[in-house]
Amino acid sequence: xxxxxxxxxxxxxxxxxxxxxxxxxxxxxxxxxxxxxxxxxxxxxxxxxxxxxxxxxxxxxxxxxxxxxxxxxxxxxxxxxxxxxxxxxxxxxxxxxxxxxxxxxxxxxxxxxxxxxxxxxxxxxxxxxxxxxxxxxxxxxxxxxxxxxxxxxxxxxxxxxxxxxxxxxxxxxxxxxxxxxxxxxxxxxxxxxxxxxxxxxxxxxxxxxxxxxxxxxxxxxxxxxxxxxxxxxxxxxxxxxxxxxxxxxxxxxxxxxxxxxxxxxxxxxxxxxxxxxxxxxxxxxxxxxxxxxxxxxxxxxxxxxxxxxxxxxxxxxxxxxxxxxxxxxxxxxxxxxxxxxxxxxxxxxxxxxxxxxxxxxxxxxxxxxxxxxxxxxxxxxxxxxxxxxxxxxxxxxxxxxxxxxxxxxxxxxxxxx
Amino acid sequence: xxxxxxxxxxxxxxxxxxxxxxxxxxxxxxxxxxxxxxxxxxxxxxxxxxxxxxxxxxxxxxxxxxxxxxxxxxxxxxxxxxxxxxxxxxxxxxxxxxxxxxxxxxxxxxxxxxx
Numbered sequence: 001x002x003x004x005x006x007x008x009x010x011x012x013x014x015x016x017x018x019x020x021x022x023x024x025x026x027x028x029x030x031x032x033x034x035x036x037x038x039x040x041x042x043x044x045x046x047x048x049x050x051x052x053x054x055x056x057x058x059x060x061x062x063x064x065x066x067x068x069x070x071x072x073x074x075x076x077x078x079x080x081x082x083x084x085x086x087x088x089x090x091x092x093x094x095x096x097x098x099x100x101x102x103x104x105x106x107x108x109x110x111x112x113x114x115x116x117x118x119x120x121x122x123x124x125x126x127x128x129x130x131x132x133x134x135x136x137x138x139x140x141x142x143x144x145x146x147x148x149x150x151x152x153x154x155x156x157x158x159x160x161x162x163x164x165x166x167x168x169x170x171x172x173x174x175x176x177x178x179x180x181x182x183x184x185x186x187x188x189x190x191x192x193x194x195x196x197x198x199x200x201x202x203x204x205x206x207x208x209x210x211x212x213x214x215x216x217x218x219x220x221x222x223x224x225x226x227x228x229x230x231x232x233x234x235x236x237x238x239x240x241x242x243x244x245x246x247x248x249x250x251x252x253x254x255x256x257x258x259x260x261x262x263x264x265x266x267x268x269x270x271x272x273x274x275x276x277x278x279x280x281x282x283x284x285x286x287x288x289x290x291x292x293x294x295x296x297x298x299x300x301x302x303x304x305x306x307x308x309x310x311x312x313x314x315x316x317x318x319x320x321x322x323x324x325x326x327x328x329x330x331x332x333x334x335x336x337x338x339x340x341x342x343x344x345x346x347x348x349x350x351x352x353x354x355x356x357x358x359x360x361x362x363x364x365x366x367x368x369x370x371x372x373x374x375x376x377x378x379x380x381x382x383x384x385x386x387x388x389x390x391x392x393x394x395x396x397x398x399x400x401x402x403x404x405x406x407x408x409x410x411x412x413x414x415x416x417x
Numbered sequence: 418x419x420x421x422x423x424x425x426x427x428x429x430x431x432x433x434x435x436x437x438x439x440x441x442x443x444x445x446x447x448x449x450x451x452x453x454x455x456x457x458x459x460x461x462x463x464x465x466x467x468x469x470x471x472x473x474x475x476x477x478x479x480x481x482x483x484x485x486x487x488x489x490x491x492x493x494x495x496x497x498x499x500x501x502x503x504x505x506x507x508x509x510x511x512x513x514x515x516x517x518x519x520x521x522x523x524x525x526x527x528x529x530x531x532x
Contacts, residue, residue, distance in 0.1 A: 034463075202465050204460065204463070204467045206462045270466060272461060274463070276463045277463055320464065320465070321464075330463065
C-alpha cells in the first residue's frame, strides 16, 4: 500500500477515535439527565473514572490481552505497556487509542444502570476490572484474531458453521457486554429506595433534566459516526471510501428508525409519545446496527432499527415491572437486549451471507454461538465480580446517604449550588 | 383594612397581574405554591404511568383599604376565571393596623390610593 493511503487511513482512524471519545460526554449527559440532581456529580465522576482507568489499564495490560499473540486464540499475552509486539500497517499508538475509546465505551455503559445508590469505591473496582480483563479477553476472541473470528480452513468456527462470527463495530463485543454487566450490577445492587412500592408496583423516579439527556443522545448519535464507520479502519481507495459511506448511511437510518418505532409504539401504548423512551429508542437502533452496519442494506438497517426500537419498550417494561431490576437509564435494555438482537439480526439480514438472502443458516448459527459465548463470559465475570464485591466490600451506600444524595456524602460537593 | 389572598392558576397570573396594576392596587406579593387536592394529572415516565396529586398554583396577597376590597375581588374573579374546576379561591380577612417604615405613620392612610 502506498504511503499516502496509509496516512489517509490513519487520519480517518484518529478522527473516528475522537468521535468515539466524544461519546463519553454523550453517555455522561444522558445518564446525568435521567437521574436526580442530588447525584449528578457522582454520575459524571463515574464517567470520568471509566475513561481515566480505561485509558491507563488498557494501555498497560488490556491491549496485550486483546491483541497480543498466543497459540489457542483464547487470551493474548499482556504487554505491560510495551507496544512493539503489534505488527500492523497502521501506527500502533494510534491503533491503541482507537481501541481504548471502544474499551471505555463498554465500561461506561454500566454506570447509568447502577446510578444513584452505588458506593463510589466499588465502582472504581468494577471499572478497573472491565478495562483490564473482561473486555480485552472477549475482544481477543474476536477483533484480536482469536478463535471466534478465525477463518482459517479447519478452524473450529469454519468446521462447525462454515462461517466466522461477525461483529463489525461491537453490538456484541462492546454493547451487549456492557449491557449485561449493567443488568447484573443493577440486580446485585437492588432497586433505589422508593422505586418499588409495598404492593410491588414500579414507581416513576423522573430524572432531573431531559434537556441534558436529549443533548447526550444527540452527541452519542454523532459519536456513532466514528464508532461504526471508523471500525473500517481505512478510508483510502475505492473499496474503503464506499464502505465507510455505506456504514454512515446504515448507522443513521437505524438510529432514525429506532427512534420512530419507539415514538409510535409509546404513542399507541401510553396514548402519548414518550420523549424519555424515544431517546432510548434512538440508542437502541444505533446499538442494533453496530454489528452488521457493513453487511446489511439500507433497508436492512431500517428493519433492524424498527425491531430494536420496538423490542426496547417491551424490554424496559419487562425488566422494570416484572423482574423488578431498577435500571434508571435503561442501559440493560438499550445495550444488552438490543446488542444481542443486532448481532443475531446480522445473521439474517446480511446481504453477503445472511439467511434471509438465501445464504443458508450457517452464518446465523455462527452469530448465535458467538453472542452466546461472549455473553456467557460477560455474565460469569459479572456475577463473580459484583457478588464478590458485595460480599467483601459492599455495593450500596447506606440508606441515609442515598436519601440525601451521593454528591454531598460521597464527594462533599454538589453540581448545582 | 383587609387582606385579600387569592390562589389562582399559574397560567392566569399574567392577566391577573396586569388587571390589578390597572386597578387601584399599587403593591402586591405573590409566590408559587404547591397544593394537594382532588384533581390529578396523568404522567408517564419511561413506561411507568403514574398520577401526581401535587397541584401548582400562584398565591397572591394584597392588603388594601376597605373600599377597594370589592373592586379588587371582582378584578381577580373576572380575569382568573376559566370556568373549569380548579380556578381557585379568594380569602378576605381583617388587618388590624399598618405601619409605614419610612415615615412611622400608621392606619389605613398608609395604603395610599394610586390616583
